[in-house]
Amino acid sequence: xxxxxSSGGSFGExxxxxxxxxxxxxxxxxxxxxxxxxxxxxxxxxxxxKNHRAMVRVAMGYVASEAVxxxxxxxxxxxxxxxxxxxEGRCPLRAWMFRILVNCAKLRGGxxxxxxxxxxxxxxxxxxxxxxxxxxxxxxxxxxPGHWAQGPERWADERLADAEALVRIRAEIEKLPPNQRQVIxxxxxxxxxxxxxxxxxxxxxxxxxxxxxxxRTKVRQSLAGWAAEVAP
Amino acid sequence: MPxxxxxxxxxxxxxxxxxxxxGRIAPFGGHVWSAPSTSGPGAWVExxxxxxxxxxxxxxxxxxxxxxxxxxxxxxxxxxxxVAAARGRLLRRVLAWDxxxxxxxxxxxxxxxxxxxxxxxxxxxxxxxxxxxxxTRSMLELYRTAQGMATDARTPSSNAVGYFAxxxxxxxxxxxxxxxxxxxxxxxVATGDPxxxxxxxxxxxxWIAGRCALSxxxxxxx
Amino acid sequence: MSVAxxxxxxxxxxxxxxxxxxxxxxxxxxxTRVEQHLVWCPGCTEYLRQFRxxxxxxxxxxxxxxxxxxxxxxxxxxxxxxxxx
Numbered sequence: 001x002x003x004x005x006s007s008g009g010s011f012g013e014x015x016x017x018x019x020x021x022x023x024x025x026x027x028x029x030x031x032x033x034x035x036x037x038x039x040x041x042x043x044x045x046x047x048x049x050k051n052h053r054a055m056v057r058v059a060m061g062y063v064a065s066e067a068v069x070x071x072x073x074x075x076x077x078x079x080x081x082x083x084x085x086x087x088e089g090r091c092p093l094r095a096w097m098f099r100i101l102v103n104c105a106k107l108r109g110g111x112x113x114x115x116x117x118x119x120x121x122x123x124x125x126x127x128x129x130x131x132x133x134x135x136x137x138x139x140x141x142x143x144x145p146g147h148w149a150q151g152p153e154r155w156a157d158e159r160l161a162d163a164e165a166l167v168r169i170r171a172e173i174e175k176l177p178p179n180q181r182q183v184i185x186x187x188x189x190x191x192x193x194x195x196x197x198x199x200x201x202x203x204x205x206x207x208x209x210x211x212x213x214x215x216r217t218k219v220r221q222s223l224a225g226w227a228a229e230v231a232p
Numbered sequence: 233m234p235x236x237x238x239x240x241x242x243x244x245x246x247x248x249x250x251x252x253x254x255g256r257i258a259p260f261g262g263h264v265w266s267a268p269s270t271s272g273p274g275a276w277v278e279x280x281x282x283x284x285x286x287x288x289x290x291x292x293x294x295x296x297x298x299x300x301x302x303x304x305x306x307x308x309x310x311x312x313x314x315v316a317a318a319r320g321r322l323l324r325r326v327l328a329w330d331x332x333x334x335x336x337x338x339x340x341x342x343x344x345x346x347x348x349x350x351x352x353x354x355x356x357x358x359x360x361x362x363x364x365x366x367x368t369r370s371m372l373e374l375y376r377t378a379q380g381m382a383t384d385a386r387t388p389s390s391n392a393v394g395y396f397a398x399x400x401x402x403x404x405x406x407x408x409x410x411x412x413x414x415x416x417x418x419x420x421v422a423t424g425d426p427x428x429x430x431x432x433x434x435x436x437x438x439w440i441a442g443r444c445a446l447s448x449x450x451x452x453x454x
Numbered sequence: 455m456s457v458a459x460x461x462x463x464x465x466x467x468x469x470x471x472x473x474x475x476x477x478x479x480x481x482x483x484x485x486t487r488v489e490q491h492l493v494w495c496p497g498c499t500e501y502l503r504q505f506r507x508x509x510x511x512x513x514x515x516x517x518x519x520x521x522x523x524x525x526x527x528x529x530x531x532x533x534x535x536x537x538x539x
Contacts, residue, residue, distance in 0.1 A: 039532075039533075039536040039537075041529065041532065041533075044528075044529070044532045045525065045528075045529065048520065048525070048528050049520050049525075052520050052524070053516075070524065074524070074527060074528065074531070077528055077531060078531055078535075081531065081532060081535040082535065136464075136465060136466040142384070142385035142391065142394070142456040142457070143385060143391070143394050143395060143456060143457060143458070144457070144464070145457065145464060146464025146465060146466035146467060147464055147465045147466075147495075147497075148465045148495070148497035148498070151465075151496065151497030151500065151501070152497060152500050152501050152504060154500055155500075155503075155504055155507065160507050160510075160511055165511050166511065166514055166515060169508070169511055169512055169515065170515055173512075173515075184512070188509050188512040188513060189512060189513065189515045189516050190516060191513065191516070194477060205479075209473050209474055209477065209479065212473050213470070213472070213473035213474075216472075216473060216505065216508060216509065217469075219508055219512065220504055220505055220508040223504075223508060224504070227504075259489075259492075259493075260489050260492075281478065293490050293493065294490075294493060295493060296493075311482075311486070312486075313486065313490070314486070385456035386456075391456045391458075395458060407494075407496070409493055409494045410494040410495070410496070413494050417458035417459060418458075420458050420459075421456070421458050429458070429459065
């Protein structure tokens with residue numbers, strides 16, 4: 001049984017005002033916490049299923065492998081459960097859960113050197129894949145510096161409906177640097193909003209958007225050659 | 233009855249014009265405007281980001297497939313190339329605005345820019361190039377001729393002919409909005425006049441208003 | 455400088471603004487410049503379409519089952535927590 005992370009006191013929650021704290025939990029969170037405290041297993045399982053993938057991907061931002069990330073997530077759940085009785089509801093439940101997760105992951109990641117850099121997994125040219133030529137005019141162009149020289153080729157809509165598109169996107173996301181992968185997972189797969197992501201990862205809105213933009217740009221580009229081909 | 237205040241100074245709803253994508257869809261906000269019917273204007277829409285619309289002079293900046301007359305309520309903010317309000321509703325579709333008129337618009341802008349390009353060549357004693365531009369019989373031929381001359385941008389005429397080539401190509405493709413923008417740039421560069429661009433935009437707005445019989449001033453709703 | 459209107463947003467700059475644009479995080483003046491550019495530029499219009507489409511398909515990745523043994527481990531932990539010390 002992995003060691004539990006200490007979650008004493010109001011661990012992971014923002015500083016309360018003097019004279020006691022007021023819970024600002026939403027009714028949904030309130031209900032969730034009550035059910036968990038009463039031992040409701042279906043509620044717990046639903047919460048786990050909903051968040052598991054996001055938690056693994058976030059943990060992977062700090063540790064060397066997916067296997068270790070899975071372990072970290074399980075450790076974090078124990079910390080979450082142990083902290084639940086003392087959770088005061090000063091921030092949303094999910095934000096609190098992910099702070100515990102991030103702390104577990106950082107502790108674990110600090111202890112282990114990253115043995116396999118993620119970038120080593122990538123960049124074998126998928127044989128015969130056509131890369132579209134998309135270029136901008138140079139800065140010294142007399143009339144339209146920085147405008148499209150060769151613009152993006154139009155995508156065929158039926159390509160995007162193809163299951164292959166999902167395979168390619170998933171593959172490209174796996175190749176992203178960990179911090180970009182975290183953000184695109186939470187924003188674009190899990191559909192979190194910007195504020196929630198910043199709270200969970202402890203980054204600024206501006207930083208979050210830069211990471212998201214880089215990730216989306218790479219994913220779009222990875223689809224470009226394939227999606228532009230007219231289906232036979 | 234909702235009222236408009238702010239820069240208009242009027243306590244009445246403001247009329248303006250609005251380009252939309254097919255199906256009454258806001259081109260950037262994505263929300264759908266409610267359709268007017270025989271019994272009256274469309275329902276008020278109040279999207280989170282507010283609504284934006286055109287005065288007459290703003291039309292060339294915002295061209296899309298559908299043109300509508302709209303009414304704006306609440307304080308209306310005057311911005312450099314549009315007006316903004318919290319909510320608006322559709323009054324009527326300007327049926328005169330369609331793909332054919334968009335194409336005609338692009339052609340008209342290109343013809344006007346061609347004249348300026350020819351004059352720019354004449355001013356630089358380059359009669360041959362001016363004549364070559366005059367002689368072409370189709371917009372595509374005009375594009376190819378102009379493109380062939382756009383080898384550098386060292387003089388006003390050489391520079392202008394490059395913008396003009398882009399204008400002619402777009403005009404040939406029926407893409408009036410792009411043709412118009414490149415035309416205004418061509419004229420601006422050909423004349424070297426800092427006010428020329430704005431004047432071309434005004435001419436372009438007046439062309440649209442005239443062709444679509446849009447009233448000259450937004451009329452307060454009685 | 456031979457550029458007609460140096461203040462016109464270049465496509466290379468515009469594509470870098472798209473995440474901010476879609477999040478509504480651009481200031482009004484910059485957002486207006488982006489929108490005005492999109493009215494006439496077919497390259498950027500297509501690029502934005504592709505950018506949005508990519509995000510749309512990425513959303514569909516949100517269906518993966520929890521591995522059974524993970525589910526059981528966690529359920530164990532949950533029971534232990536509720537009924538344990």
